[in-house]
Amino acid sequence: MARTLFEKIWDRHVVTHGSGGDALLYVDRHYLHEGSFHAFNALAGAGRGVRKPAQCFAFDDHYVPTAGRERGSAGVADEEARGLIENIARNTARHGIRHFHIDDPRQGIIHVAAPELGLTLPGFVINCGDSHTSTHGAVGALAFGIGASQVKQVLATQCIWQKKPRTMRISIDGALGAGVSAKDVILAIIARIGIGGAQGHVIEYAGSTIRALGMEARMTICNMSIEAGARAGMIAPDDTTYAFLAGRHFAPSAAAWEAALGYWRSLPSDSDARFDREVGLDAAALEPMVTWGTNPEEGAAVTAVVPDPASVADPLRRERMQSSLAYMGLTPGMAIDAIAVDRVFIGSCTNGRLDDLRAAAAVAKGRTAVVPAMVSPGSRGVKLAAEAEGLDRVFRDAGFEWRDAGCSMCVGINGDQVGSGERCASTSNRNFEGRQGKGARTHLMGPAMAAAAAVTGRITDVRRL
Amino acid sequence: MEPFTTLSAVAAPIDIVNCDTDRIIPARFLRKPRASGYDRWLFHDMRFDASGNERPEFVLNQPAYRGARILVAAPNYGCGSSREQAVYVMYDYGIRSVIAPSFGDIHYGNALQNGFLPIVLSEEQCGRLREQLHAAPGASISIDLAAQTVTGPDGARYRFDIDPAAKERLLKGLDDVGLVLQHIERIEGFEERYLAEQPWVAV
Numbered sequence: 001m002a003r004t005l006f007e008k009i010w011d012r013h014v015v016t017h018g019s020g021g022d023a024l025l026y027v028d029r030h031y032l033h034e035g036s037f038h039a040f041n042a043l044a045g046a047g048r049g050v051r052k053p054a055q056c057f058a059f060d061d062h063y064v065p066t067a068g069r070e071r072g073s074a075g076v077a078d079e080e081a082r083g084l085i086e087n088i089a090r091n092t093a094r095h096g097i098r099h100f101h102i103d104d105p106r107q108g109i110i111h112v113a114a115p116e117l118g119l120t121l122p123g124f125v126i127n128c129g130d131s132h133t134s135t136h137g138a139v140g141a142l143a144f145g146i147g148a149s150q151v152k153q154v155l156a157t158q159c160i161w162q163k164k165p166r167t168m169r170i171s172i173d174g175a176l177g178a179g180v181s182a183k184d185v186i187l188a189i190i191a192r193i194g195i196g197g198a199q200g201h202v203i204e205y206a207g208s209t210i211r212a213l214g215m216e217a218r219m220t221i222c223n224m225s226i227e228a229g230a231r232a233g234m235i236a237p238d239d240t241t242y243a244f245l246a247g248r249h250f251a252p253s254a255a256a257w258e259a260a261l262g263y264w265r266s267l268p269s270d271s272d273a274r275f276d277r278e279v280g281l282d283a284a285a286l287e288p289m290v291t292w293g294t295n296p297e298e299g300a301a302v303t304a305v306v307p308d309p310a311s312v313a314d315p316l317r318r319e320r321m322q323s324s325l326a327y328m329g330l331t332p333g334m335a336i337d338a339i340a341v342d343r344v345f346i347g348s349c350t351n352g353r354l355d356d357l358r359a360a361a362a363v364a365k366g367r368t369a370v371v372p373a374m375v376s377p378g379s380r381g382v383k384l385a386a387e388a389e390g391l392d393r394v395f396r397d398a399g400f401e402w403r404d405a406g407c408s409m410c411v412g413i414n415g416d417q418v419g420s421g422e423r424c425a426s427t428s429n430r431n432f433e434g435r436q437g438k439g440a441r442t443h444l445m446g447p448a449m450a451a452a453a454a455v456t457g458r459i460t461d462v463r464r465l
Numbered sequence: 466m467e468p469f470t471t472l473s474a475v476a477a478p479i480d481i482v483n484c485d486t487d488r489i490i491p492a493r494f495l496r497k498p499r500a501s502g503y504d505r506w507l508f509h510d511m512r513f514d515a516s517g518n519e520r521p522e523f524v525l526n527q528p529a530y531r532g533a534r535i536l537v538a539a540p541n542y543g544c545g546s547s548r549e550q551a552v553y554v555m556y557d558y559g560i561r562s563v564i565a566p567s568f569g570d571i572h573y574g575n576a577l578q579n580g581f582l583p584i585v586l587s588e589e590q591c592g593r594l595r596e597q598l599h600a601a602p603g604a605s606i607s608i609d610l611a612a613q614t615v616t617g618p619d620g621a622r623y624r625f626d627i628d629p630a631a632k633e634r635l636l637k638g639l640d641d642v643g644l645v646l647q648h649i650e651r652i653e654g655f656e657e658r659y660l661a662e663q664p665w666v667a668v
């Protein structure tokens with residue numbers, strides 16, 4: 001029977017079924033971070049050990065400062081944050097789990113660093129106590145976020161109970177216009193289907209536009225699948241994927257490469273496979289996107305105006321929109337590209353990769369930031385590569401701050417925050433109330449657009465710069 | 466895990482569509498140890514003002530709803546991050562069930578892991594329940610997990626669906642790890658074959 005990419009991976013990992021019909025799946029990779037302490041505590045409380053430590057990998061990302069990193073964890077001024085960073089080091093050491101700690105040159109945001117190290121491979125089931133685990137689906141893996149109890153379960157058993165999700169294919173065809181990035185594609189998808197639009201589904205992104213994208217752009221798209229409510233997002237592996245993986249540190253070595261490749265080539269959805277839902281998008285119609293509200297579906301083209309809640313019939317949704325606009329300090333009808341910003345953040349697991357920094361640097365080059373702008377590479381690998389091609393100098397010369405790698409201002413829990421009432425043009429993935437700091441106002445956009453906002457001090461259509 | 470069987474308690478309406486986990490617990494509190502008690506952080510920035518005083522207009526700060534153990538919410542409750550702390554805050558506050566038209570998938574799964582029952586009723590049914598709770602602050606709702614029913618303040622009864630395995634676990638308060646390890650022989654057999662076929666998994 002014809003099967004989808006998702007179904008092939010799912011079937012391959014079913015160990016057994018439970019009485020209620022849910023599947024016990026085998027987990028290839030389990031990623032951990034400082035926030036996993038609740039799970040480790042629960043594991044210790046239950047007197048259990050880690051069943052397959054060699055398949056677990058930990059990274060410091062959420063709580064690491066992005067400045068003053070020379071002193072490692074000793075240099076973390078925030079005592080609680082330092083405690084969590086030391087705690088994951090102790091827990092991983094106790095259980096024999098490899099850990100890319102705060103001063104490791106391979107450290108970075110899990111969703112940037114793990115693919116970069118070749119840990120994330122096609123056909124894998126990947127779990128992590130983080131909703132943006134969906135990122136790893138870009139190589140053709142089934143990767144989904146879980147909560148602390150399930151992190152404990154995977155640590156203890158290397159398996160996870162799952163109810164089989166439904167499938168959804170989003171096909172994007174045609175060429176993207178100049179200045180339109182992967183971030184714009186995914187923001188447009190979310191604006192179209194809504195932040196609950198893919199609930200209960202695994203999305204497969206397909207079509208000629210996706211096939212033409214590089215791996216980093218594919219990761220940007222899969223990353224934000226969760227912002228449409230999806231259980232996971234994935235893209236079939238192809239030659240772009242294999243070229244990206246070849247030679248990476250943990251990718252199959254020469255001896256195993258051919259066998260792995262043979263298996264990976266069998267993974268793409270069969271041509272007659274059926275999906276529970278199909279959505280189609282025309283790439284040529286897309287424009288740079290910016291969010292105006294307080295969830296990722298509340299976005300529009302940069303050329304549009306802030307919408308009017310009066311146009312929404314459902315009272316609950318109208319109220320929600322009114323409260324979004326009140327929080328954001330915006331009035332219906334105002335042009336999106338007239339909105340002035342107070343600061344700019346370029347980074348995160350969505351847009352902290354080398355291509356993203358290149359796109360932002362191309363805009364920053366020869367210009368000057370007129371508001372505070374911070375660049376935090378998604379990993380130290382990205383940072384080194386960017387420095388090797390001089391991007392750090394481009395940013396510094398343009399007045400941008402060049403920081404170290406971590407989640408940084410995406411979630412603000414390492415101390416990099418947006419002040420209350422401040423408006424930030426951000427390349428991250430969530431514009432929820434208080435996400436970047438209490439009272440912070442976030443406008444999500446792509447990296448070139450964020451750089452354009454930095455050098456003009458307002459939301460700007462990068463195509464007109 | 467504490468079993469969940471039946472619950473009759475005061476319910477509070479939460480009218481926010483797409484109430485994300487950053488609202489349920491802002492990220493800056495995620496670092497707190499569980500033993501410290503999480504009830505204080507529930508809906509923190511909606512519940513308290515900048516100086517830490519209660520905002521009187523927030524539903525849980527109104528006297529009639531203070532003892533609420535059930536929430537009736539709007540579509541896509543708990544969307545966003547995987548933070549299980551979004552369940553801890555409700556649990557430690559005393560809440561044991563949220564009734565909503567839909568939930569963020571990860572939040573729904575996290576709730577079930579904590580002896581907490583997320584219930585899906587239709588948008589229309591949830592809307593009616595919230596209206597009744599607004600009209601009679603402090604009104605109660607009854608939940609019977611075995612029978613899969615919710616009884617509203619007016620006595621109207623609604624049936625809800627739940628995965629049979631999840632129901633069984635909740636009713637008995639079973640821990641997932643134990644349920645996995647029942648299958649340890651199968652897991653080991655699977656693993657041996659699987660890792661032999663895909664030696665690149667173990668690095």
Ligand code: SF4
Pocket residue numbers: 061062109111130132348349350406407408410411428429
């Ligand atoms: S960069 Fe932001 S979204 Fe990504 S893992 Fe870190 S906190 Fe989460």
